[in-house]
Amino acid sequence: MTDPIIKFENVAKRFGDIRVLEGLDFTVNRGEKVTIIGPSGSGKSTILRILMTLEDVSDGIVWVDGTPLWHEGAAGALKPAGEAHLHKMRTKLGMVFQSFNLFPHMSILRNITEAPVQVLGLSKPDARARAMDLLEMVGLADQAGKFPHQLSGGQQQRVAIARALAMRPEILLFDEPTSALDPELVGEVQEVIRKLAEEHDLTMLLVTHEMRFAREISDRVCFIDAGAIREQGPPEDLFTNPKEARTQQFLQAVLAD
Amino acid sequence: MLFGFEWDTTNGWTLAVSILPILLLGLWVTLKATVLGFAIAMVLGLVLAALKAAPSRLVSWPARAVSEFLRDTPLLIQLFFLYYVLPEFGLVLPAFLTGAIALGLQYSAYLSEVYRAGIEAVPRGQTEAAVALNLTPARRFSRIVVPQAIPRIVPAMGNYLVSIMKDVPVLSVVTVLEMLNVATIIGDRTFNYLVPLTMVGGLYLIMTLLAAQGVRLLDRALPKTGIPLK
Ligand SMILES: Nc1ncnc2c1ncn2[C@@H]1O[C@H](COP(=O)(O)OP(=O)(O)OP(=O)(O)O)[C@@H](O)[C@H]1O
Numbered sequence: 182m183t184d185p186i187i188k189f190e191n192v193a194k195r196f197g198d199i200r201v202l203e204g205l206d207f208t209v210n211r212g213e214k215v216t217i218i219g220p221s222g223s224g225k226s227t228i229l230r231i232l233m234t235l236e237d238v239s240d241g242i243v244w245v246d247g248t249p250l251w252h253e254g255a256a257g258a259l260k261p262a263g264e265a266h267l268h269k270m271r272t273k274l275g276m277v278f279q280s281f282n283l284f285p286h287m288s289i290l291r292n293i294t295e296a297p298v299q300v301l302g303l304s305k306p307d308a309r310a311r312a313m314d315l316l317e318m319v320g321l322a323d324q325a326g327k328f329p330h331q332l333s334g335g336q337q338q339r340v341a342i343a344r345a346l347a348m349r350p351e352i353l354l355f356d357e358p359t360s361a362l363d364p365e366l367v368g369e370v371q372e373v374i375r376k377l378a379e380e381h382d383l384t385m386l387l388v389t390h391e392m393r394f395a396r397e398i399s400d401r402v403c404f405i406d407a408g409a410i411r412e413q414g415p416p417e418d419l420f421t422n423p424k425e426a427r428t429q430q431f432l433q434a435v436l437a438d
Numbered sequence: 439m440l441f442g443f444e445w446d447t448t449n450g451w452t453l454a455v456s457i458l459p460i461l462l463l464g465l466w467v468t469l470k471a472t473v474l475g476f477a478i479a480m481v482l483g484l485v486l487a488a489l490k491a492a493p494s495r496l497v498s499w500p501a502r503a504v505s506e507f508l509r510d511t512p513l514l515i516q517l518f519f520l521y522y523v524l525p526e527f528g529l530v531l532p533a534f535l536t537g538a539i540a541l542g543l544q545y546s547a548y549l550s551e552v553y554r555a556g557i558e559a560v561p562r563g564q565t566e567a568a569v570a571l572n573l574t575p576a577r578r579f580s581r582i583v584v585p586q587a588i589p590r591i592v593p594a595m596g597n598y599l600v601s602i603m604k605d606v607p608v609l610s611v612v613t614v615l616e617m618l619n620v621a622t623i624i625g626d627r628t629f630n631y632l633v634p635l636t637m638v639g640g641l642y643l644i645m646t647l648l649a650a651q652g653v654r655l656l657d658r659a660l661p662k663t664g665i666p667l668k
């Protein structure tokens with residue numbers, strides 16, 4: 182049961198004097214769907230960004246699939262990782278951003294084929310076939326020739342999910358994937374993520390403010406506050422019977438609106 | 439080339455017609471200086487921009503100082519420096535080349551800022567998405583950042599192209615026979631400054647308008663589908 186694919190060990194992250202994460206211990210098992218909830222500024226995005234190698238750590242070790250993410254070298258003599266090490270580690274990870282971040286100068290198809298061709302060395306026909314399958318999966322096969330600005334936010338985010346999946350990651354990170362969307366477009370993106378969660382053995386780590394959605398798709402929900410996990414457990418427990426006062430306060434506040 | 443036997447000073451019109459060929463030769467020199475100067479500026483500007491953006495302050499600070507110096511001292515002084523001071527150290531360059539280098543140096547500082555602004559205007563999320571897709575640093579830059587920076591850079595570059603062309607007459611002080619220099623020599627010999635100077639102004643106007651139009655066409659031809667340019 183416990184087969185950790187992600188492990189934060191006493192991790193700290195500071196930006197100058199700002200302490201964002203402090204003494205964070207956090208584990209995700211292979212294939213597990215974990216949601217992180219918590220107040221604004223509590224460090225949720227930072228956790229995902231560290232995993233995606235967009236931010237380094239100030240202290241502690243992050244393990245991904247048994248290898249230190251931000252360090253290399255022998256145990257006991259770990260030194261900061263270089264680009265080559267990070268490049269190798271990134272093959273296991275993919276990320277979906279709040280603001281989609283599709284490449285505006287590329288067609289939808291190119292957005293999805295670019296990295297498989299450039300990084301994985303797929304032939305163009307193979308990459309195209311893979312992209313079309315993924316577009317089919319997110320219900321956008323008919324949009325392949327368009328450009329991102331011609332699509333709605335919901336469609337763009339579905340493309341972004343397809344783009345991340347095209348790299349065949351083992352771990353997929355979602356940072357508030359529906360927060361930038363008009364309310365009527367939230368459902369279509371959640372539907373795609375829900376399908377992924379149900380049908381794939383992908384490890385998923387999701388940050389969201391949509392509590393009902395978190396409850397539906399997660400095996401485990403973690404409440405983070407002030408840079409560390411304060412409470413975690415299966416969604417039924419955490420949402421219906423939170424033990425910590427801070428969790429109760431937070432849930433009351435977000436469920437009120 | 440400036441003998442003047444063929445000039446017909448009967449009246450302004452005949453003078454204008456007879457000096458047009460030699461003014462056009464001057465214009466040719468002006469255009470060559472513009473193109474060479476701008477080419478130097480484009481390459482050197484990119485180097486300067488890269489150095490200024492270097493993570494190490496040991497690199498970025500000197501680059502910034504050089505860039506600031508080039509922008510904040512007059513072109514004429516830089517030109518004199520290259521033309522009169524460098525030979526004292528044994529480096530003698532032809533006047534035309536010296537002039538083009540002086541123009542290129544000063545404008546490299548301007549263009550380095552254009553590059554920097556164009557690159558910084560590409561949203562951070564674009565690079566982050568490229569990292570998440572595991573593109574190498576070189577490909578992040580060449581395939582994601584540069585294509586989105588170019589449409590932002592080209593209009594500003596066009597302005598500097600026009601502006602460098604208008605600075606070429608400064609080279610006349612180091613004997614480069616560009617268009618204005620030719621015109622004043624004609625004036626000295628015929629005691630008619632009105633006609634040659636008016637013609638230089640007119641030719642400059644035409645060149646400036648053409649250059650501006652060229653940049654506009656280039657700008658329109660650039661692929662920039664969906665790139666938010668504000
Ligand atoms: N590059 C940075 N420089 C300085 N401070 C930063 C930087 N990135 C994040 N922070 C700070 O770190 C803290 C945590 O940021 P983070 O984005 O992880 O929060 P979050 O939990 O995702 O919040 P939200 O719900 O608003 O997205 C915030 O106070 C933020 O201002």
Ligand SMILES: [Mg+2]
Nearest residue numbers: 225226227356
């Ligand atoms: Mg966040």
